[in-house]
Amino acid sequence: MEIKTFILNNLEETRDFARDFAKTLHAPVVVALHGDLGMGKSEIARTIIKTLRGEDTVVPSPTFTLVQNYDGISHFDLYRIGDVSELEEIGLPYAVDNDITLIEWPEIAQDILPSNTIHIYITQNGDGRKLVLQ
Numbered sequence: 044m045e046i047k048t049f050i051l052n053n054l055e056e057t058r059d060f061a062r063d064f065a066k067t068l069h070a071p072v073v074v075a076l077h078g079d080l081g082m083g084k085s086e087i088a089r090t091i092i093k094t095l096r097g098e099d100t101v102v103p104s105p106t107f108t109l110v111q112n113y114d115g116i117s118h119f120d121l122y123r124i125g126d127v128s129e130l131e132e133i134g135l136p137y138a139v140d141n142d143i144t145l146i147e148w149p150e151i152a153q154d155i156l157p158s159n160t161i162h163i164y165i166t167q168n169g170d171g172r173k174l175v176l177q
Contacts (some may be wrong), residue, residue, distance in 0.1 A: 044161065044177060047175070047177075048173065050171065051176075052171040054083075057172060058090045061090035061091050062094045065091040067096065068091070068095070068143050069143075070141060071142060071144055072144070072158040072159075073156055073159075074145050074161045075146050075156060075160060076146065078098060082166065083165055088145045091116075091145060092116055096113050096114065097157075100113060105118050109124070110134060115143060116142055116143045117145070119144065119147065121146060121147065121148040121149060121152060127155070130152055139155070159171065161176060162176070162177050
């Protein structure tokens, strides 16, 4: 995949990016969201889900449940995963093979993600964000 960089100056630009990006996704595909706390990983995932499943879709953070499913979209938060063996228990391999799979804190799963995973790296850029897709 060609590396693409986006500068997003505010929350609405972040949501616009996520809406446009969502329209390019077709299962099975994995999107790995990298970035520190507060960088917008959850907001990007939430906007992708709402774009594909309807604005009225309730999208809680999977921080404590580890995964939320939305009819062919799986949203994982691996922040609290301590061991790679837990990934099987929460259904990550199945999702990777079948769904649009959005993964926050994907580092622990790096060795099992497919080679065509779309990685989005999010960093601070002034008051906004810099996104690098690769």
